Amino acid sequence: MRVARVVVDVPLAHLDRPFDYTVPEELADDVVAGCRVRVRFAGRLVDGVVLDVGTTTEHTGKLAPLAKVVSGEPVLTPEVAELARVVADRYAGSLTDVLRLALPPRRGAPEKRPVGESPALPGPPDPAGFARYPTGPEFLEAIALGRPVRAVWTALPGEDWPARLVELCRAALSGGRGALVVVPDGKDLDRLAAAAALELPKDAVAVLRADSAPDTRYGRFLSVSRGTAQVVLGTRAAMFAPVRDLGLVVVWDDGDDLHAEPRAPYPHTRDVLVQRAHLAGCSAVVAATARTAEAALLVESGWAHELVADRAVLRSAAPRVQALGADSELARDPAARTARLPSLAFRVAREALAAGAPVLVQVPRAGYAPGLVCDRCRAPARCRHCAGPLGVASAPSPGGQRVAACRWCARPAATFDCPHCHGTKLRASVVGSARTAEELGRAFPGAAVRGSGRGSVLATGEAGPAVVVATPGAEPVVEGGYGAALLLDSWALLGRPDLRAAEETLRRWLNAAALVRPAGAGGQVVLAADASHPVAQALVRWDPAGLAARELADRRELGFPPVTRLAALSASPAGLAEFLELLRLPPGADVLGPVPEPPRPGHEAGERYLVRVPRADGVALARALADVQGVRSARKAPEHVRVQLDPTEL
DNA sequence: TAAAATGCATGT
DNA sequence: CATGCATTTTAC
Numbered sequence: 001m002r003v004a005r006v007v008v009d010v011p012l013a014h015l016d017r018p019f020d021y022t023v024p025e026e027l028a029d030d031v032v033a034g035c036r037v038r039v040r041f042a043g044r045l046v047d048g049v050v051l052d053v054g055t056t057t058e059h060t061g062k063l064a065p066l067a068k069v070v071s072g073e074p075v076l077t078p079e080v081a082e083l084a085r086v087v088a089d090r091y092a093g094s095l096t097d098v099l100r101l102a103l104p105p106r107r108g109a110p111e112k113r114p115v116g117e118s119p120a121l122p123g124p125p126d127p128a129g130f131a132r133y134p135t136g137p138e139f140l141e142a143i144a145l146g147r148p149v150r151a152v153w154t155a156l157p158g159e160d161w162p163a164r165l166v167e168l169c170r171a172a173l174s175g176g177r178g179a180l181v182v183v184p185d186g187k188d189l190d191r192l193a194a195a196a197a198l199e200l201p202k203d204a205v206a207v208l209r210a211d212s213a214p215d216t217r218y219g220r221f222l223s224v225s226r227g228t229a230q231v232v233l234g235t236r237a238a239m240f241a242p243v244r245d246l247g248l249v250v251v252w253d254d255g256d257d258l259h260a261e262p263r264a265p266y267p268h269t270r271d272v273l274v275q276r277a278h279l280a281g282c283s284a285v286v287a288a289t290a291r292t293a294e295a296a297l298l299v300e301s302g303w304a305h306e307l308v309a310d311r312a313v314l315r316s317a318a319p320r321v322q323a324l325g326a327d328s329e330l331a332r333d334p335a336a337r338t339a340r341l342p343s344l345a346f347r348v349a350r351e352a353l354a355a356g357a358p359v360l361v362q363v364p365r366a367g368y369a370p371g372l373v374c375d376r377c378r379a380p381a382r383c384r385h386c387a388g389p390l391g392v393a394s395a396p397s398p399g400g401q402r403v404a405a406c407r408w409c410a411r412p413a414a415t416f417d418c419p420h421c422h423g424t425k426l427r428a429s430v431v432g433s434a435r436t437a438e439e440l441g442r443a444f445p446g447a448a449v450r451g452s453g454r455g456s457v458l459a460t461g462e463a464g465p466a467v468v469v470a471t472p473g474a475e476p477v478v479e480g481g482y483g484a485a486l487l488l489d490s491w492a493l494l495g496r497p498d499l500r501a502a503e504e505t506l507r508r509w510l511n512a513a514a515l516v517r518p519a520g521a522g523g524q525v526v527l528a529a530d531a532s533h534p535v536a537q538a539l540v541r542w543d544p545a546g547l548a549a550r551e552l553a554d555r556r557e558l559g560f561p562p563v564t565r566l567a568a569l570s571a572s573p574a575g576l577a578e579f580l581e582l583l584r585l586p587p588g589a590d591v592l593g594p595v596p597e598p599p600r601p602g603h604e605a606g607e608r609y610l611v612r613v614p615r616a617d618g619v620a621l622a623r624a625l626a627d628v629q630g631v632r633s634a635r636k637a638p639e640h641v642r643v644q645l646d647p648t649e650l
Numbered sequence: 651t652a653a654a655a656t657g658c659a660t661g662t
Numbered sequence: 663c664a665t666g667c668a669t670t671t672t673a674c
Contacts, residue, residue: 003674006674008673008674010673012673015673018674019673019674020674021674022674039674040651040652040674041673041674042651042652042653042671042672042673043651043652043653043672043673044651044652044673045651057674058674059674060674061674062674063674064674636671652672652673653671653672653673654670654671654672655669655670655671655672656668656669656670656671657667657668657669657670658666658667658668658669659665659666659667659668660664660665660666660667661663661664661665662663662664662665
């Protein structure tokens with residue numbers, strides 16, 4: 001008798017385990033590990049995936065037969081099945097939830113098409129592309145030889161990073177191994193795919209994007225699972241692509257919040273790929289122009305090496321960066337009108353335009369919730385009890401005064417003493433306006449003004465003299481680089497009541513400044529921020545590693561991820577009370593809250609708790625949370641509690 | 651949406 | 663306190 005172990009597609013947490021079914025004689029030929037089936041489960045017909053096929057069962061009762069084989073196509077490989085289980089455990093979610101993210105919806109037509117032929121392997125890449133990084137060429141060679149190597153690669157300003165990432169893929173492919181690169185958005189994927197077309201056999205590459213037509217999406221997935229395409233380039237969902245003989249995983253710009261999956265169990269591209277490299281024993285590259293605290297931890301812990309250029313090489317590639325002085329009007333008020341735009345910014349922009357080069361103006365995105373900062377030094381204000389960010393309480397206190405309170409533990413901050421400058425007054429951080437930039441554009445008569453942001457993102461711009469106004473992440477790439485960039489998105493970013501505000505601010509500045517030509521070719525950047533601020537300093541010195549190390553040290557001091565592991569629990573007060581009642585936390589766990597949580601789309605307003613444990617107890621925490629989900633789902637608790645581990649936004 | 655377990659009124 | 667029928671629970 002053959003027995004199929006099946007993951008059934010039901011959302012109940014206490015049923016997060018495989019169920020055994022007998023394989024009826026007439027289906028025996030079609031059933032293979034990884035194929036999709038339909039089974040009768042508690043009376044109803046449900047979808048499922050076969051994990052594997054054996055001859056024994058642990059189940060003491062009678063086994064039901066498989067009802068139907070949807071398709072004999074093995075869409076779930078053993079490697080991805082194992083990865084999905086590890087990811088589910090890490091994020092206190094269910095295997096079914098992860099498989100929903102990992103497997104694209106089945107389509108009949110692409111399955112009928114014959115299996116393509118694997119193209120011939122290319123030779124190793126030209127090591128010259130990585131010659132500016134001292135350990136670059138040997139790193140490429142190690143990948144080509146199939147030696148697992150791991151690096152945090154900090155790309156030089158102006159680097160043709162799509163070309164470099166394709167060279168990494170080519171190195172893996174030349175050794176007969178597959179490669180997987182995940183980028184934040186479609187614009188980056190277009191650039192990467194274009195670079196791949198120049199360097200790799202066409203059929204060896206599959207480009208996986210979320211917005212493709214369903215047939216296209218499934219067809220490309222099949223070209224990967226069937227082994228035709230051994231190089232996968234994609235956005236977030238591609239992190240689970242079933243690449244054959246995986247030799248290399250790469251995440252580009254891991255600080256971009258698009259790498260955080262918004263559906264349960266909320267996995268992050270970088271974390272999943274790091275896990276995957278671990279399980280597959282393959283090479284891994286965490287690549288960006290900037291650096292996250294998480295990447296810094298990978299370096300600090302010795303998991304990854306740094307792949308960085310020497311200081312002298314960096315200096316010759318970077319534009320000249322000038323921050324405004326502390327007394328500057330614009331540094332204090334980014335909403336300052338064009339009439340008050342400092343002469344430095346004017347002069348730099350005019351010089352670039354006169355030289356026939358485009359000028360990039362980075363402006364804030366609308367809609368940041370203002371946080372509270374020290375009135376004197378503008379450092380974000382933190383709670384003295386749990387070091388969470390302070391905000392203005394949504395309801396005025398009985399006395400009619402709006403009071404500052406912690407957004408994490410809800411304790412009011414009656415008094416304030418800034419740990420940096422010992423200021424005692426608070427102020428709301430300024431929220432900037434895109435209008436400033438439009439006005440600014442008009443200040444340069446004769447130059448064309450183009451906008452790129454919400455709704456209409458330009459992928460590339462023209463090389464001529466024009467003013468390009470863009471929000472962070474939407475900056476068009478121009479041939480030859482910008483002559484100048486004005487970064488007006490300063491305090492709106494830095495003052496955000498967010499754990500990652502400093503890191504995220506530098507990331508956005510660096511990504512924009514990296515599009516400017518080197519100082520030697522006249523490239524200049526003007527930053528509308530106080531030159532003495534550490535983040536402004538990091539940009540002026542072009543030191544993403546330094547800031548990331550500092551951020552990591554701060555988080556260690558304050559007890560934040562990635563040094564700790566943090567879970568956010570959201571639901572109604574009653575749901576949370578029941579959840580916490582059942583929760584058996586590892587010793588040393590720290591419960592913060594509750595704080596009120598505004599309604600999200602599809603959810604009522606509720607409350608949120610944060611649970612924090614030392615990093616070493618992360619597994620135990622996730623396990624405890626998943627156990628509670630199981631118990632509550634088994635007793636048919638009326639309300640779902642959302643559990644999010646290490647959420648990106650805090 | 652099928653079978654098993656449980657609840658409950660009814661008649662002796 | 664057995665019986666028949668309805669409702670709830672399980673989950674292979």
